[in-house]
Amino acid sequence: MAHAPCFASDNYAGVHPAVMEALALANAGPAPAYGADALTQAARQRFREVLGPTAETFFVFLGTAANVLALQAMTRPHHAVLCASTAHINVDECGAPERHLGCKLMTVDTPDGKLTPELLRPFLLHLGNEHHNQPRVVSITQATELGTLYTEDEIRAVADFAHENGLFLHMDGSRLGNAAAALGASLRAITAEAGVDALSFGGTKNGLMFGEAVVFFRPEFAEEFQYIRKQNMQLCSKMRFIAAQFLALLDGELWLTNAGHANAMARLLAKKVAGIPGVRITQQPQTNALFASLAPAVIERLQARFAFYVWNHEDSVVRWMTSFATTEAEVEAFAAAVREEAAQPT
Numbered sequence: 001m002a003h004a005p006c007f008a009s010d011n012y013a014g015v016h017p018a019v020m021e022a023l024a025l026a027n028a029g030p031a032p033a034y035g036a037d038a039l040t041q042a043a044r045q046r047f048r049e050v051l052g053p054t055a056e057t058f059f060v061f062l063g064t065a066a067n068v069l070a071l072q073a074m075t076r077p078h079h080a081v082l083c084a085s086t087a088h089i090n091v092d093e094c095g096a097p098e099r100h101l102g103c104k105l106m107t108v109d110t111p112d113g114k115l116t117p118e119l120l121r122p123f124l125l126h127l128g129n130e131h132h133n134q135p136r137v138v139s140i141t142q143a144t145e146l147g148t149l150y151t152e153d154e155i156r157a158v159a160d161f162a163h164e165n166g167l168f169l170h171m172d173g174s175r176l177g178n179a180a181a182a183l184g185a186s187l188r189a190i191t192a193e194a195g196v197d198a199l200s201f202g203g204t205k206n207g208l209m210f211g212e213a214v215v216f217f218r219p220e221f222a223e224e225f226q227y228i229r230k231q232n233m234q235l236c237s238k239m240r241f242i243a244a245q246f247l248a249l250l251d252g253e254l255w256l257t258n259a260g261h262a263n264a265m266a267r268l269l270a271k272k273v274a275g276i277p278g279v280r281i282t283q284q285p286q287t288n289a290l291f292a293s294l295a296p297a298v299i300e301r302l303q304a305r306f307a308f309y310v311w312n313h314e315d316s317v318v319r320w321m322t323s324f325a326t327t328e329a330e331v332e333a334f335a336a337a338v339r340e341e342a343a344q345p346t
Contacts, residue, residue: 005330013323016207026244043243056222066200077102079136113144147289159195174202177259211242258324265322272335
């Protein structure tokens with residue numbers, strides 16, 4: 001069945017064939033429930049091999065749950081989580097962090113979606129003051145919601161700053177694979193080795209049907225997480241089906257192939273629309289997100305034909321996202337449509 005090219009989100013993509021095959025193989029016969037099966041144990045061990053021996057991995061259904069429950073293991077209600085004002089946990093999780101943590105989110109304005117020690121320092125002025133929520137965790141997103149990347153040195157600088165001040169570092173890695181592919185870095189280098197204490201490892205945006213992973217690099221946070229997960233309704237009874245997908249993603253570095261292709265398609269799209277009158281690329285894509293400014297009338301006509309989101313209504317900035325499933329032909333077709341619609345009277 002034919003479908004129009006979609007540039008709304010990498011969540012729109014289907015399931016990678018290798019992942020679908022892994023699901024089918026996992027479906028052969030019975031297996032112990034709630035993570036006591038061989039596939040889950042194998043996947044947890046594979047995470048240790050990829051991310052380092054201290055990695056303790058727990059599977060959940062959703063990205064929001066991965067973020068919220070990871071933070072819940074690291075905080076108490078009088079604490080605060082420092083994050084960029086554009087962070088997913090602040091903007092796109094319907095208040096789930098505040099509701100389930102009881103914590104305050106302290107948001108930091110940034111020029112590019114990235115936190116730095118300099119931006120964070122003013123938020124530590126009331127450490128030890130019982131009248132104020134106490135900062136406990138710094139949460140960063142890799143890649144950020146603005147499509148930008150933290151380098152290994154930048155992550156380490158934030159981690160060092162947090163640890164020197166008695167705080168911990170959480171990473172929302174819903175697109176961690178795209179970031180690692182763009183940086184040419186290993187997953188371990190930009191997480192455990194850079195000082196990350198807890199990681200939400202994304203799978204759904206990189207070819208999985210469902211399932212995300214919470215990874216702790218400090219044993220004290222993993223110690224009671226099984227109870228937090230169960231109490232928050234994220235303990236999958238047939239966990240082997242989440243585990244099997246992650247095994248497929250990590251084995252043979254499928255994650256890297258998928259993410260690298262998605263990034264390449266965003267670069268190709270940027271090249272194809274560059275120079276079209278009335279289209280201004282606001283920043284060159286670093287991963288699989290391209291941001292561009294167009295006339296509102298052009299956006300409206302394009303959205304009648306293709307799925308994508310307006311990122312900033314005030315400035316008429318759209319976000320076009322590619323995935324492992326995006327083809328060159330789809331990029332060509334979409335770019336041609338952008339050129340056609342941009343040429344029409346506004």
